[in-house]
Amino acid sequence: xxxxxxxxxxxxxxxxxxxxxxxxxKIGRAAPLVGSIGLGCTLTVIPPGKRAYPFHRHHVNHExxxxxxxxxxxxxxxxxxxxxxxxxxxxxxxxxxHQIANTSSSELRFLAFSTMSEVDVVxxxxxxxxxxxxxxxxxxxxxxxFRALGRIxxxxxxxxxxxx
Numbered sequence: 001x002x003x004x005x006x007x008x009x010x011x012x013x014x015x016x017x018x019x020x021x022x023x024x025x026k027i028g029r030a031a032p033l034v035g036s037i038g039l040g041c042t043l044t045v046i047p048p049g050k051r052a053y054p055f056h057r058h059h060v061n062h063e064x065x066x067x068x069x070x071x072x073x074x075x076x077x078x079x080x081x082x083x084x085x086x087x088x089x090x091x092x093x094x095x096x097x098h099q100i101a102n103t104s105s106s107e108l109r110f111l112a113f114s115t116m117s118e119v120d121v122v123x124x125x126x127x128x129x130x131x132x133x134x135x136x137x138x139x140x141x142x143x144x145x146f147r148a149l150g151r152i153x154x155x156x157x158x159x160x161x162x163x164x
Contacts, residue, residue: 004034004035005034005035006034007030007033007034009030009043009068009111012028012029012030012033012043013028014026014027014028014043014045015027015028017052018050018052022050022051023050023051023052023053023054024046024047024050024051024052025044025045025046025047025050025051025052026044026045027042027043027044027045027052028042028043029041029042029140030042030043030111037116038115038116039113039114039115039116040112040113040114040115040116041111041112041113041114042111042112042114043109043110043111044100044109044110044111044112045107045108045109046070046072046100046101046102046107046108046109047102047107048102048104048105048106048107049102049103050101050102051099051100051101051102052100053099053100054099054124054126054127055075055097055098055099055124055125055126056097056098056099056122056123056124056125057094057095057096057097057098057122057123057125058091058093058094058120058121058122059093059094059120059121059122059123060093060115060117060119060120060121061093061114061115061116061117061120062090062091062092062093062114062115063090063091063098063112063113063114064088064089064090064091064112064113064114065087065088065089065091065100065110065111065112065113066087066088066089066110066111066113067083067084067085067086067087067088067089067108067109067110068085068109068110068111069085069107069108069109070084070085070102070104070106070107070108070109071083071084071085071102071103071104071108072100072101072102072103072104072108073100073101073103074089074098074099074100074101075097075098075099075100075101076096076097076098077096077097077098083100083108093115097123097124097125116136117136118134118135118136118137119133119134119135119136120132120133120136120141128151129149129150129151130149130150130151130152131147131148131149132146132147132148132149133146133147133148134146134147
């Protein structure tokens with residue numbers, strides 16, 4: 001029997017995501033449900049006045065967002081742009097940091113498409129954090145064989161290495 005390759009967005013199961021304060025969303029990973037292993041697709045639903053993720057920039061993975069319903073704001077570097085249903089937004093790897101916020105009084109729904117590299121580096125300009133992950137499976141950082149989040153302290157390449 002053939003594996004199903006179609007799912008209605010209304011049938012994508014959603015899970016709570018965020019810190020319960022500024023970052024609140026429901027997300028559903030749609031791509032694995034239809035067998036996609038080379039391209040990620042996540043349904044994201046953000047309530048009024050919230051954001052799903054901090055202001056960030058991927059250095060390996062490319063992202064593309066399609067606004068299904070609602071309205072909000074797209075922060076791109078120092079610029080803030082209005083968003084509404086039907087908008088398509090690109091976030092190429094290594095370009096400006098970005099963030100989607102719901103600035104309206106109703107929920108904001110969008111699809112987030114992404115390349116699915118096994119390695120990614122993400123920086124967070126507001127806080128100076130760096131996230132690194134390797135061995136990522138199905139675009140889920142949580143299952144990476146290596147992951148780290150913190151701040152980098154500059155050092156010399158050979159510092160502390162000594163003769164082992």
